[in-house]
Amino acid sequence: MVSTKEVLLKELREATINGDSDEVVKLAKKIIEAGIDPLEAVEKALVAGVLELGDRWINGEAFISDIIAAADAMKLGLSILKGEIAKRGGSISYRGRIVIGTVEGDIHDIGKSIVASLWEASGFEVIDLGIDVPPSKFVEAIKQYSPDIVGMSALMTTTMLKQRETIEAIKQAGLRDRVKIVVGGAPTTEEWAREIGADGWAPDAISAVELVKKLLNIR
Amino acid sequence: MARPRIEVLDSEEVMEIHVRSLNILSRVGVKVDHGEALKMLHNIGADVDFTKGIARIPEYIVREALKRAPNCVRLYHRDGKQYIELCGWNTYFVVGSAAYYYMDLRTGEVRRPLSKDLADVAKVTDYLPNTHIMSTAVVPADIPEILADRWRMYVVAKSCSKPIDTGAFTMEGVPDAAKLMAAVIGEENIGRKPFMIFAACSSPPLKWSALTVQNLMDCARYGIPAHIIPMPQTSGTAPATLAGAILQANAEFLAGLVIAQFTKPGAPIVYSGSPTVFDQRFATSCTGYIEVGLISAATSQLAKFYGIPSGSYTVVSDAKVVDAQSSLEASFGALVSVLAGINMAIGSGMLLEENCISLVKLAIDDDIAGSALRFARGIDVDAETIAERVIEEVGPGGLFLKHRHTREWWRKEHFIPKLLDKRTTDMWRKSGSKDLSTVAREYVEKILKEHTPEPLPPDVEKSLSEVMLGIARRYGMEKLPEV
Numbered sequence: 001m002v003s004t005k006e007v008l009l010k011e012l013r014e015a016t017i018n019g020d021s022d023e024v025v026k027l028a029k030k031i032i033e034a035g036i037d038p039l040e041a042v043e044k045a046l047v048a049g050v051l052e053l054g055d056r057w058i059n060g061e062a063f064i065s066d067i068i069a070a071a072d073a074m075k076l077g078l079s080i081l082k083g084e085i086a087k088r089g090g091s092i093s094y095r096g097r098i099v100i101g102t103v104e105g106d107i108h109d110i111g112k113s114i115v116a117s118l119w120e121a122s123g124f125e126v127i128d129l130g131i132d133v134p135p136s137k138f139v140e141a142i143k144q145y146s147p148d149i150v151g152m153s154a155l156m157t158t159t160m161l162k163q164r165e166t167i168e169a170i171k172q173a174g175l176r177d178r179v180k181i182v183v184g185g186a187p188t189t190e191e192w193a194r195e196i197g198a199d200g201w202a203p204d205a206i207s208a209v210e211l212v213k214k215l216l217n218i219r
Numbered sequence: 220m221a222r223p224r225i226e227v228l229d230s231e232e233v234m235e236i237h238v239r240s241l242n243i244l245s246r247v248g249v250k251v252d253h254g255e256a257l258k259m260l261h262n263i264g265a266d267v268d269f270t271k272g273i274a275r276i277p278e279y280i281v282r283e284a285l286k287r288a289p290n291c292v293r294l295y296h297r298d299g300k301q302y303i304e305l306c307g308w309n310t311y312f313v314v315g316s317a318a319y320y321y322m323d324l325r326t327g328e329v330r331r332p333l334s335k336d337l338a339d340v341a342k343v344t345d346y347l348p349n350t351h352i353m354s355t356a357v358v359p360a361d362i363p364e365i366l367a368d369r370w371r372m373y374v375v376a377k378s379c380s381k382p383i384d385t386g387a388f389t390m391e392g393v394p395d396a397a398k399l400m401a402a403v404i405g406e407e408n409i410g411r412k413p414f415m416i417f418a419a420c421s422s423p424p425l426k427w428s429a430l431t432v433q434n435l436m437d438c439a440r441y442g443i444p445a446h447i448i449p450m451p452q453t454s455g456t457a458p459a460t461l462a463g464a465i466l467q468a469n470a471e472f473l474a475g476l477v478i479a480q481f482t483k484p485g486a487p488i489v490y491s492g493s494p495t496v497f498d499q500r501f502a503t504s505c506t507g508y509i510e511v512g513l514i515s516a517a518t519s520q521l522a523k524f525y526g527i528p529s530g531s532y533t534v535v536s537d538a539k540v541v542d543a544q545s546s547l548e549a550s551f552g553a554l555v556s557v558l559a560g561i562n563m564a565i566g567s568g569m570l571l572e573e574n575c576i577s578l579v580k581l582a583i584d585d586d587i588a589g590s591a592l593r594f595a596r597g598i599d600v601d602a603e604t605i606a607e608r609v610i611e612e613v614g615p616g617g618l619f620l621k622h623r624h625t626r627e628w629w630r631k632e633h634f635i636p637k638l639l640d641k642r643t644t645d646m647w648r649k650s651g652s653k654d655l656s657t658v659a660r661e662y663v664e665k666i667l668k669e670h671t672p673e674p675l676p677p678d679v680e681k682s683l684s685e686v687m688l689g690i691a692r693r694y695g696m697e698k699l700p701e702v
Contacts, residue, residue, distance in 0.1 A: 019626065065626045072621065109618045203645040 016049030019069025054121035094125040100151040101129030103162035108155035135169035248275035253432035284480040294382040305528035308560035315569030316354035322577035331360035341378035349588035354384040386418035393437035410442020421471040423456040439486035446491035455497035490522035491530030506535040507548035516559035530563030557595035593634035
């Protein structure tokens with residue numbers, strides 16, 4: 001006999017992989033009602049589902065929009081299960097916390113969002129500050145969330161200069177030693193990253209996942 | 220719904236070519252090196268000069284033959300269940316047939332093929348999603364030439380479930396092929412569910428050889444499909460002008476059609492072709508000239524005017540290695556084929572002016588075929604695809620990547636190539652900076668290692684081998700070689 005728990009966890013995992021937010025919300029509620037350990041549901045269904053999809057994508061068996069949908073579904077599921085986890089005195093363990101945003105003056109969303117979703121799909125907690133993010137907002141976010149890593153995206157040669165400015169602002173706030181900083185975006189290069197004092201650079205979304213894992217000594 | 224299509228002749232020009240073809244057939248005639256066929260042509264009213272072997276065919280006979288020809292030719296898979304319909308604007312991609320050479324997958328050396336190589340081509344074609352019809356692609360050197368035609372059919376029928384484009388090099392070729400087909404699908408299904416189609420090439424200008432006529436008449440009697448292949452070679456065996464080459468090809472086709480339809484009314488015939496350009500600089504007969512596309516599009520238009528399925532050798536290349544030339548010549552040909560509604564776009568995998576089969580080119584041609592077929596599908600414009608609501612929901616500055624519509628439609632709207640590189644430069648570098656030929660070779664190696672074509676049922680396999688052995692015994696062979 002397969003237990004209700006096994007069935008529900010399997011269904012939640014499937015719904016996450018399918019990026020079916022409505023179904024994920026429904027199942028997360030059912031799981032709470034059934035008294036199933038919500039932490040287990042997060043790890044074995046939500047996170048495991050997104051991780052599996054990430055692997056599929058790397059093998060060319062899934063599309064980026066599938067990952068984004070799955071990551072969004074996961075976040076919705078989490079928002080429901082979080083309260084229950086807290087009630088039971090537990091907490092979700094991520095591989096790390098990352099703050100990401102597209103720098104001031106730059107309204108390009110797509111690259112930043114893809115990287116954010118892939119990080120989420122790789123087991124990181126990602127706080128997305130959105131686009132056109134001024135240096136002061138990055139500084140505040142570091143104070144508020146204490147992330148392990150700050151990621152900055154810039155899609156134009158004119159706005160990539162803001163990456164330097166943001167790093168300077170973080171230094172001036174005395175927070176530079178508390179975070180690793182990674183930069184990316186079409187016009188950026190490894191040399192540029194070194195020049196402005198970032199800790200890392202990645203040429204594309206897949207490399208961005210490898211990069212943060214390396215910086216945080218994961219596997 | 221507009222579908223991308225091309226026409227290279229206007230309706231008056233089509234009629235002009237038709238009328239001139241009738242003139243040539245009735246005034247000049249065709250040489251037919253086949254006594255029985257000449258007698259038949261004489262009996263139905265043609266003006267036959269038996270000493271010269273020339274038949275002048277009057278217009279009313281051609282009209283009658285056109286009336287008897289079916290609009291649609293069905294080609295079955297080996298299992299007798301799935302089938303392909305050659306008609307309308309459907310295009311199916313066909314592996315080039317009867318190459319004398321083979322490009323070794325590992326060394327790239329051009330050498331005589333072995334039966335094992337033919338089995339490999341069959342296996343790879345069985346797997347490829349956009350290559351719909353297999354052929355008896357090469358002439359193996361490890362079997363006596365006298366029975367090589369039927370041996371090829373046997374080898375391919377064992378390793379590939381798709382329909383087979385083939386041809387006979389011998390007078391017994393078609394009756395023996397009928398026996399081989401009977402072993403697989405039963406005697407009653409030879410004409411009902413044929414899984415082979417035979418090439419019948421006229422010999423330009425205006426000549427039909429004894430062997431081809433025999434094959435064509437045999438196919439008609441059995442109800443086995445045949446594609447008539449005029450091979451106008453501009454400035455060599457046909458006029459240098461495209462219109463002249465098309466006219467001559469059309470006259471040759473119509474003569475073949477008359478022979479087939481008066482052998483048996485309703486014979487399944489495809490109006491095929493293999494135009495070439497005789498290159499005055501090198502005295503070579505070239506298949507990859509862009510004019511080959513124009514001639515092929517024109518004969519396809521004539522075929523549609525007659526209501527007969529069409530074909531042409533359009534995916535061939537004159538390149539000597541798999542390179543940019545082999546891919547671009549195949550691409551032009553594939554695109555012309557789908558746009559002109561050529562039902563059989565033949566020549567996948569072929570290099571060296573139809574003389575060589577390369578598995579690497581075959582794999583690349585499959586991506587080319589998929590791309591061309593996607594182009595021909597055109598643009599669907601309806602409430603769902605026009606996405607006004609989606610644009611409204613996402614709004615200015617939003618991101619479509621997150622919308623459900625994107626997930627549903629991206630994969631539906633695009634042909635996703637297997638081999639063409641679409642990755643980032645960095646990903647490409649990390650996976651070894653491989654060019655297309657290398658990627659294609661590795662893909663083929665993977666197919667050969669991992670793909671197992673659906674085997675024939677054991678009893679069918681046994682009776683097929685017995686029929687083949689019976690044929691081989693007539694030539695003094697007591698045992699079939701292992702493949």
